[in-house]
Ligand SMILES: C/C(=C\COP(=O)(O)O)CCC[C@H](C)CCC[C@H](C)CCCC(C)C
């Protein structure tokens with residue numbers, strides 16, 4: 001079965017179960033191949049590969065390979081510990097700032113909303129190139145999701161988490177927006193990882209775009225949107241602009257690290273399209289039915305998957 005995976009393919013390989021196949025032309029000096037890159041010197045590939053390399057059975061693994069896989073496991077375990085510590089420290093810092101009344105609770109929540117997901121995506125390159133790396137990275141949002149669950153159900157009280165991540169200080173709030181948020185982080189890491197622009201762009205929209213929309217909308221949002229008086233033009237324009245710019249910044253970051261080799265003229269147009277879709281979805285009066293932290297990233301994933309598959 002071919003999983004939906006944008007697994008890098010070092011060379012053209014035919015996997016009996018591969019549905020689509022394309023010639024993956026690796027640019028020189030690209031340390032990490034990607035199945036979704038467009039060499040600037042040639043037209044974008046019309047097709048892309050849904051490819052999962054066959055896993056060698058244990059008996060086929062040679063000693064050097066076993067040693068390198070043990071090294072990757074150690075590498076990823078260390079990276080996971082580091083990013084977990086980063087997440088804990090981030091929430092602790094905002095908790096202290098809120099406790100000392102240096103930061104309003106609503107602003108603290110939004111800054112955690114903006115920074116934690118974006119920092120999580122920025123941390124992905126510190127994990128190894130093994131196929132298991134994405135699972136190690138997903139441990140971080142999974143662990144934080146468990147923290148939110150235990151604290152939200154008041155099984156393990158965590159005043160610092162409640163103060164820095166809720167609007168009114170009600171632990172039950174953790175079970176909605178924040179929990180959906182970390183679930184989307186897990187989904188993006190597992191399905192798209194650092195091999196496809198789709199996950200990176202979707203998280204930039206959810207964390208950067210939606211987060212800034214709230215801050216700008218609360219402050220400058222006097223002119224409301226006709227079909228949703230809870231949202232404003234200032235908030236939505238901020239959502240579009242910051243979602244667009246943060247997405248491009250993230251794609252540039254991954255490009256200079258060699259993960260993507262994008263046709264930037266094409267990419268700017270595609271990211272603008274995704275940002276428009278995310279902005280429209282975020283502006284809709286559907287929050288009572290589906291939380292922004294679900295509707296915005298899922299709509300962004302659909303729009304990005306569609307536009308980057310063309
Ligand atoms: C406040 C949050 C969501 C609420 O959004 P909204 O309802 O206001 O729209 C975000 C909650 C974040 C969570 C507590 C911590 C997540 C940490 C992350 C998985 C890893 C960060 C690692 C990095 C290196 C700091």
Ligand SMILES: Nc1ccn([C@@H]2O[C@H](COP(=O)(O)OP(=O)(O)O)[C@@H](O)[C@H]2O)c(=O)n1
Pocket residue numbers: 177210213214215216217218221230231232233234235236239282283287292
């Ligand atoms: N497009 C937007 C988004 C938010 N906002 C402002 O930000 C507040 C919170 O937005 P939200 O309901 O999306 O907040 P979260 O669900 O993202 O925490 C809204 O009540 C508005 O005051 C806005 O004016 N325009």
